Amino acid sequence: MENNKIHYIDGSDLRNLVFLTENMPKPVEISFSHNPLLCNCQSEAFISWLSSYFETNKRRKYTCTLDGDDIVVDDKAVDEAKFLCIRSRVVAVSVSTGIAIFFIISLAITFTVYRKRKREIVRKRANFLEDFKNGLLEQKFLCFVSFSSEDEGHDIGLIYEKLRESLKALTGIEQEVVRFGDKHINPGFPIVDEILRCVSESCVAFFVVSNSFCESRWCQMEIREAYQLKKPIILICKEDIDLTIMTPLMLKIFRQFTRAKFVTNENDQMELVPDFSHFSSSILKLAALRYEEGTY
Structure with missing residues (x-):
């Protein structure tokens, strides 16, 4: 050899x-x-x-x-x-132990930061609700609901009732927090001024979108005012929408933000997806976020 x-x-x-x-x-x-x-x-x-x-x-x-x-x-x-074998094993164990310790520490830090952020979000949300309840904000309503007059009926009324109940359960606020239809319009004042006031005094604007909504100049005015005031905007699709009749601004909002929609269930009834509890939670989160940013 x-x-x-x-x-x-x-x-x-x-x-x-x-x-x-x-x-x-x-x-x-x-x-x-x-x-x-x-x-x-x-x-x-x-x-x-x-x-x-x-x-x-x-x-x-x-x-x-x-x-x-x-x-x-x-x-x-x-x-x-x-000795070289022993040294190699010690090094391997040390490296493995070091990696494990680093992973555990990183996980602990991540969990701690997550809990801290979550507590901070809860605290700021509680501060927002407290200021809102006490009337310390310019906004008097959590949300402004807009829809086409051609769509007014049982389904629209049901949206209002379920949304109001859901927000009440979520916030514990007894007072009216949903600005809906003509209920809060001051008769005799200019329409444009009243639209601007209603949108301005609401934390979040959401629009029940239909084809008739897209063709209504008053509805388009409301969505434009909400956008210019930098209000959080939520769209609910009431039906299949013809995108070609949307204005450029509405099409931009439609494509940029997540939206809810109505679907017909097995009992031939309309259901909101996601449901009203999730929808109300989104309204509150968006409102609190603007509050944290100092927008309100």
Whole structure:
């Protein structure tokens, strides 16, 4: 086995070599001269056997390369190879432990920051509701509801009732918080001024969108005023909408923001998706967000 490029022998080859040297009827002379033998963790078993074999058979010593230095293959070399194995395991365990600790700390920090932010959101939302209840804000209503007069009927009235009940349950506020239809219009005043006032005094504007809504200049005026006042806008699609009859501004809002829609359930009744509890929660979150930004 001389004059090869053998670094070490392992696995089944080493087992066969050991068996050969121990079980042959006549002594077997094996030479590893002129091979670039390595002393490392992977070659520990081979170096241990090689040292023992040549010590037993009084053969000359060989050298191996250990961390860039040439050393004699003997018991010391075996100890050095074993040490390398131990060191490798310690390093691997240390790295794994370090990664695990880093992951745990990162997870703990993320969870702490999340809880802190959540508490801060709850606190600011509570502050917003407190100021709103006490009349400290310019806004007197949580939301302004707009729809086409051609759509007025049972379904629109049902939207108002369910929304009012849902917001009352969510906020605990007994007073009217939904500005709906003509209920809060001052008779005798200019229409444009009243539209502007109704939108301005509401935290969030939402529009029940239908094809007739898209074709109504009064509805388009309301949505334009809400947009110019930078009010959070929510759209509810009452039916399949012909996008070609939308104004550019409304089409922009339609495509930019998430929206709700009405669907017909198995009982042939209209249902809001998402439901009114989620819808009311969105109104409150949007209103509180504007409050946190200092818009109100």
